[in-house]
Amino acid sequence: MSQHVFLSHRDSQRLFDALDRAGYQAQAPQPKDGALVFSPIRQASDLPWGQHDTQRPGHYRLSQDDSPRAFAWANGPQALKPQLFAPSEPLWQVARDADGKLRFQACAPKPQKRALIGVRPCDLAALAIHDAHFLGGERDGHYAARREGLLLVAVNCSHPAQTCFCVSTGDGPAAKEDSGYDLLLDELDDGFVIRAGSGAGEQLLAGLALEAATPGQLASAKGQQHQATQGQLRHLPDNMASALPNQMTHPQWDKVAERCLACGNCTAVCPTCFCHSEREQPALDGASSEHLREWDSCFSSGHSYLHGHLVRESGAQRYRQWLMHKLAWWPEQFGRIGCVGCGRCISWCPVGIDISAEAHLLCQGGEA
Amino acid sequence: MKMKPTVAVHKFSSCDGCQLAFLNAGEALVTLAGLVDIVHFAEAGYLDEEAKVDIAFIEGSVSTPHELERIKTIRENSAMVITIGACATSGGLQALRNMHDKDQWVEGVYALPEYIELLEDSRPISEFVKVDLELWGCPINTRQVVAAVRALLFGVLPVDEHDKVCQECKRQQHVCVMVAKDEPCMGPVTRTGCGAICPSVGRDCYACYGPAELPNTGAMARRLEGLGLTSEAIAQRFLFINNHAEAFREEAIKWQEQGQ
Numbered sequence: 001m002s003q004h005v006f007l008s009h010r011d012s013q014r015l016f017d018a019l020d021r022a023g024y025q026a027q028a029p030q031p032k033d034g035a036l037v038f039s040p041i042r043q044a045s046d047l048p049w050g051q052h053d054t055q056r057p058g059h060y061r062l063s064q065d066d067s068p069r070a071f072a073w074a075n076g077p078q079a080l081k082p083q084l085f086a087p088s089e090p091l092w093q094v095a096r097d098a099d100g101k102l103r104f105q106a107c108a109p110k111p112q113k114r115a116l117i118g119v120r121p122c123d124l125a126a127l128a129i130h131d132a133h134f135l136g137g138e139r140d141g142h143y144a145a146r147r148e149g150l151l152l153v154a155v156n157c158s159h160p161a162q163t164c165f166c167v168s169t170g171d172g173p174a175a176k177e178d179s180g181y182d183l184l185l186d187e188l189d190d191g192f193v194i195r196a197g198s199g200a201g202e203q204l205l206a207g208l209a210l211e212a213a214t215p216g217q218l219a220s221a222k223g224q225q226h227q228a229t230q231g232q233l234r235h236l237p238d239n240m241a242s243a244l245p246n247q248m249t250h251p252q253w254d255k256v257a258e259r260c261l262a263c264g265n266c267t268a269v270c271p272t273c274f275c276h277s278e279r280e281q282p283a284l285d286g287a288s289s290e291h292l293r294e295w296d297s298c299f300s301s302g303h304s305y306l307h308g309h310l311v312r313e314s315g316a317q318r319y320r321q322w323l324m325h326k327l328a329w330w331p332e333q334f335g336r337i338g339c340v341g342c343g344r345c346i347s348w349c350p351v352g353i354d355i356s357a358e359a360h361l362l363c364q365g366g367e368a
Numbered sequence: 369m370k371m372k373p374t375v376a377v378h379k380f381s382s383c384d385g386c387q388l389a390f391l392n393a394g395e396a397l398v399t400l401a402g403l404v405d406i407v408h409f410a411e412a413g414y415l416d417e418e419a420k421v422d423i424a425f426i427e428g429s430v431s432t433p434h435e436l437e438r439i440k441t442i443r444e445n446s447a448m449v450i451t452i453g454a455c456a457t458s459g460g461l462q463a464l465r466n467m468h469d470k471d472q473w474v475e476g477v478y479a480l481p482e483y484i485e486l487l488e489d490s491r492p493i494s495e496f497v498k499v500d501l502e503l504w505g506c507p508i509n510t511r512q513v514v515a516a517v518r519a520l521l522f523g524v525l526p527v528d529e530h531d532k533v534c535q536e537c538k539r540q541q542h543v544c545v546m547v548a549k550d551e552p553c554m555g556p557v558t559r560t561g562c563g564a565i566c567p568s569v570g571r572d573c574y575a576c577y578g579p580a581e582l583p584n585t586g587a588m589a590r591r592l593e594g595l596g597l598t599s600e601a602i603a604q605r606f607l608f609i610n611n612h613a614e615a616f617r618e619e620a621i622k623w624q625e626q627g628q
Contacts (some may be wrong), residue, residue, distance in 0.1 A: 060548050
């Protein structure tokens with residue numbers, strides 16, 4: 001196990017310089033349009049110092065105070081998903097050559113060395129699911145290319161939002177040993193306790209030549225992890241695995257559909273949702289075309305349109321598909337539920353539908 | 369050599385803005401002119417209103433007795449009729465008069481109202497003749513026209529873009545203006561196609577592309593109420609551009625009645 005070292009806030013630029021020297025383009029969450037979103041960063045001073053998020057169902061607000069911390073917030077609307085599974089990208093192009101023959105060309109992105117700073121434990125858990133989906137079995141070249149050059153600087157959560165429930169999914173607020181980070185940070189008031197989780201992380205830390213973290217610092221980090229665990233208000237039902245699969249005809253589906261806009265915002269911010277559609281985008285002259293892959297959602301009609309028949313016409317059916325896939329059917333596919341407890345679908349639902357509350361209502365009455 | 373398909377662009381009651389999707393197309397307009405024969409397009413200088421064509425694009429609503437006659441003739445003369453924009457597909461802004469005393473409005477607007485001859489309502493083209501494809505939007509954009517023409521030239525039906533604006537907005541990774549700023553954004557019930565223009569500049573969508581597929585207007589309206597909008601303001605959010613579209617009109621009427 002790697003040793004814990006300490007990087008003071010005052011010296012935090014050294015980490016950025018080390019990433020720069022190692023050839024990484026760094027990105028970190030920064031305030032933009034009222035939320036923390038991943039943006040390019042070179043200076044530690046551009047970290048979201050003093051930023052806090054207030055999240056409730058259908059509500060997200062940033063505020064700033066003189067807190068000495070850069071990660072005193074839970075999360076923004078994006079996890080790692082948009083970084084790896086592009087919202088819209090061409091898979092291939094086709095053009096007619098001089099002889100009138102069709103020539104196909106793949107358009108895979110080039111691997112790039114990118115460092116993402118401020119990755120949350122729930123994001124790492126979601127990444128592991130996406131890795132299994134996109135790289136296990138049939139390998140997705142586009143995802144693989146973006147994944148290849150990625151360095152993950154994770155930060156354990158000290159300030160979970162009211163919408164967070166990663167404790168109940170087992171994915172946070174502290175990252176697990178083998179969860180795939182290169183560096184893992186615990187932020188204290190005066191700096192970061194850091195440890196490496198990979199060879200690349202070890203190398204970076206070696207270059208920084210930092211002092212070992214003191215027992216007091218380690219205790220503080222543990223203490224705030226415990227506090228973050230205690231502070232979570234939401235959780236999934238304990239009897240979900242046995243009770244939920246039997247609830248396909250529960251009256252709650254119709255009730256939630258009265259509120260659900262079927263807008264798909266939940267699926268777009270969900271770090272584990274991977275549904276997409278593909279379409280052709282031909283040039284007007286008909287001589288060439290791009291084949292696009294775009295994020296789709298089980299809340300769109302196209303998602304269940306088969307041979308002239310719409311399988312899931314109603315909002316109730318679409319919401320049921322989403323929740324049941326995540327919480328009831330996913331274990332068969334991936335060996336775990338498809339929810340990492342990040343709470344994004346709760347905050348970013350325009351009408352504030354709460355997946356954890358819905359799951360409780362559905363599981364009431366137990367094993368029907 | 370195979371004959372090029374013939375195209376007409378007809379104008380009814382409208383602001384001419386949707387025709388600009390052709391005229392502002394830039395290079396695509398040159399390409400288009402090589403692919404089809406434009407035989408009638410008054411704003412571009414081609415005049416042959418009675419021509420028989422393969423594709424007739426219709427801008428504007430049917431608001432006058434003369435327009436009612438014209439649309440019937442155009443339908444007879446056209447293999448395919450495609451409406452462009454909110455006026456032609458849902459009656460447009462001018463359909464607001466359908467819910468009011470139109471004579472009073474005409475007297476208020478025109479100096480010599482006796483010269484204005486109107487049907488009782490401003491109505492979309494599809495209420496009078498069969499429409500083969502509707503392109504929604506106020507105004508529509510070049511991308512929509514190009515996609516429709518290209519699909520027809522390939523001999524396939526153009527894709528009906530009826531998903532919600534939110535889907536495109538999220539693909540572009542805009543921060544939700546409703547959740548982060550309490551803006552009364554209509555994206556969750558509004559048809560995509562615009563490219564999520566308003567949220568991209570931090571504004572709320574005002575539903576100019578009309579109702580999306582499966583629009584939960586009731587839930588949308590209650591959310592607007594939660595944001596502090598009055599019954600009248602909620603009705604206006606639905607009525608503004610596509611007031612004659614059934615899903616929006618019905619929801620608006622509920623809130624208007626509640627406000628009285």
